[in-house]
Amino acid sequence: MTERKPSGERFESWVDRQIREAIERGEFDDLPGLGKPIPDIDRPYDEMWWVRRKLQREGVSALPPALALRKEAERAMAEAMRADSEDEVRRIVADLNDQIRALMRRPLPGPPLTLLPYDVDEAVRRWREERRPR
Incomplete structure (x- = not known):
C-alpha cells in the first residue's frame, strides 16, 4: 500500500477502501495463523510482553545464575534417567558437573549456589534401577 490518501477524502473511507481492495486481490489469503486463535489473547x-517473548525465543534466562543452573540440573538429571546407555548417563552427569564446578569458581550475583557436583556412579546406579524389570 504505497498510495497516498487523496486530499479531500475522509481518512476512514480511504482506509476502508484500501482494505476492501486488498481483500478482493486476495492479499489476506493464506496468512500465517489464519483461522487460529490469537495466542495469549x-x-x-x-x-x-514483546520483551518477554523475545527473551523466550532467544533462550535467554532472566534467572540468577545459581537458579538457572538448578533448573538445568533438574532437566539434565531427568535426561540422564531417560538415556539409552550408561555411557550417555555418565556424559550427561559429567557435563552437568563441569557446569556446577565452573559456577562454583566465580562469585555470583543473586542467591548462592547450593548445588554440589553429582556422583556419576550413583546416577548410573539409579539409571540401572529404573531400567530393571519389576
Missing part, C-alpha cells in the same frame, strides 16, 4: 495486558 485472554492474558492481562503486559506492556513488556
Whole structure:
C-alpha cells in the first residue's frame, strides 16, 4: 500500500477502501495463523510482553545464575534417567558437573549456589534401577 490518501477524502473511507481492495486481490489469503486463535489473547495486558517473548525465543534466562543452573540440573538429571546407555548417563552427569564446578569458581550475583557436583556412579546406579524389570 504505497498510495497516498487523496486530499479531500475522509481518512476512514480511504482506509476502508484500501482494505476492501486488498481483500478482493486476495492479499489476506493464506496468512500465517489464519483461522487460529490469537495466542495469549485472554492474558492481562503486559506492556513488556514483546520483551518477554523475545527473551523466550532467544533462550535467554532472566534467572540468577545459581537458579538457572538448578533448573538445568533438574532437566539434565531427568535426561540422564531417560538415556539409552550408561555411557550417555555418565556424559550427561559429567557435563552437568563441569557446569556446577565452573559456577562454583566465580562469585555470583543473586542467591548462592547450593548445588554440589553429582556422583556419576550413583546416577548410573539409579539409571540401572529404573531400567530393571519389576
